[in-house]
Amino acid sequence: MSADKNLDIASIVRNFRIDGDFISGMPYGSGHINDTYLGRFKTPAGETRYIHQRINHNIFKQPELLIENIARVTTHLRSKIQKAGGDPNRESLTLVPANDGKFFHKTPAGDYWRTYLFIDRAKTYDLVETPEHLRSGGQAFGRFGGMLGDMKGEPLHETIPMFHHTPNRLALLREAIDADCRNRAAGVKKEIQFALERSDEMGTLVRLQQEGKLPVRITHNDTKFNNVMIDDDTQKAICVIDLDTVMPGLVLYDFGDMVRTGTITAMEDEPDVSKVGANLTMFEALVRGYLEGAAGSLTSAEVDQFVLAGRVITFTIGVRFLTDYLKGDVYFKIRREGHNLDRCHTQFKLVSELEKHAGEMDKIVARYR
Incomplete structure (x- = not known):
């Protein structure tokens, strides 16, 4: 699978419970497996961002079970982080539910998509610097x-x-x-x-x-x-x-x-x-x-x-x-x-x-x- 710049990402993201008006969605990151897009949305409070991913079901043969794992793990982590006085929205991934309440959207073509809150003011490094x-x-x-x-x-x-x-x-x-x-x-x-x-x-x-x-x-x-x-x-x-x-x-x-x-x-x-x-x-x-x-x-x-x-x-x-x-x-x-x-x-x-x-x-x- 590879990120498609011509993909109508707006038609994908409207299937998730996202507050705000869609502005744009562009390929994001350098991952080897899934296709990742950064979505930008306009809200009354300003611009917000989300991560949208198409799961590579050629590699992950049972995407629904994969999402079930992630939902269980993040729920557990978020509970622990919150009890410790931390910020679960920054210290753990946050899955955004689809309109049907599931944590994924399956397209008519059989592709599985998920959405996470974007974590601002932080980034990843391909090579350790210090x-x-x-x-x-x-x-x-x-x-x-x-x-x-x-x-x-x-x-x-x-x-x-x-x-x-x-x-x-x-x-x-x-x-x-x-x-x-x-x-x-x-x-x-x-x-x-x-x-x-x-x-x-x-x-x-x-x-x-x-x-x-x-x-x-x-x-x-x-x-x-x-x-x-x-x-x-x-x-x-x-x-x-x-x-x-x-x-x-x-x-x-x-x-x-x-x-x-x-x-x-x-x-x-x-x-x-x-x-x-x-x-x-x-x-x-x-x-x-x-x-x-x-x-x-x-x-x-x-x-x-x-x-x-x-x-x-x-x-x-x-x-x-x-x-x-x-x-x-x-x-x-x-x-x-x-x-x-x-x-x-x-x-x-x-x-x-x-x-x-x-x-x-x-x-x-x-x-x-």
């Missing part, structure tokens, strides 16, 4: 998981089955290699070798979960740094966003993805891998912030795997980019030829850098646990 940013982001994600620890009811729906299951991702890679539907495998032999020779170690977290040594929790599962909003004035993280993959999982997937996106010294799709490294000052800020936010809710066994988690998630994302490249770029949006391969290269280079610094990283974790 250690304090990352410490604050770590606090936000650690706190996010901690607040969901006592959410009642049935387990959340698994919106993408086996999402971070590394052995399964490797199995899908092997299938893509064997199928070689776009005749690309011969050109990526080094990348394939890099992945397969690390397959045993990278299955460690799944094995520990299966052995009952790591607990399953409600986790975000997509904790890249640009999924937390930073307040313009305080420069502190205020809101965790992009809740499509909130579901049962390992807290180490969340921490590991923050290592992946918070310590890297280049953009995720940087073509020049010589620019890719692991910033240990950032790693220290993340460890400190995440443990502060989690506030004692993690087990010793979970903290034991912090360093490995960074490598596992970075590796797993790299495998996903490589698999998508072999399959013809059918999952992640691309903006140039070989884009997914560039993304794979940066992930695998970061894995190598994290391997080099594992001993130093262990010492950092020991300092704050």
Whole structure:
């Protein structure tokens, strides 16, 4: 799916309970999966803004269950934030109901849309700018998981089955290699070798979960740094966003993805891998912030795997980019030829850098646990 500038966004937004007169709606953000638009509305009090998203139902096969997850999670978070004296409209996403009372609108064409309140005076960053940013982001994600620890009811729906299951991702890679539907495998032999020779170690977290040594929790599962909003004035993280993959999982997937996106010294799709490294000052800020936010809710066994988690998630994302490249770029949006391969290269280079610094990283974790 891709944002369509010719889309009649006005015909979509009128299906939601929005106060004000529609002014405009334009593509917004840099997400890989869903199509996002920023809507502007005129009210007697001035201009207000909303976020409108078309859910990619090719990826999320059951959008209604996804929305049910988000509604449950945000209701729980908003209650806790309000009881603590916070501002739930800034510290949590706020779903806007459709005219029929549901939190989504389904078009005659079968597209699913949702609307959120826009959070003013805050923004996201694709690349971490300061250690304090990352410490604050770590606090936000650690706190996010901690607040969901006592959410009642049935387990959340698994919106993408086996999402971070590394052995399964490797199995899908092997299938893509064997199928070689776009005749690309011969050109990526080094990348394939890099992945397969690390397959045993990278299955460690799944094995520990299966052995009952790591607990399953409600986790975000997509904790890249640009999924937390930073307040313009305080420069502190205020809101965790992009809740499509909130579901049962390992807290180490969340921490590991923050290592992946918070310590890297280049953009995720940087073509020049010589620019890719692991910033240990950032790693220290993340460890400190995440443990502060989690506030004692993690087990010793979970903290034991912090360093490995960074490598596992970075590796797993790299495998996903490589698999998508072999399959013809059918999952992640691309903006140039070989884009997914560039993304794979940066992930695998970061894995190598994290391997080099594992001993130093262990010492950092020991300092704050």
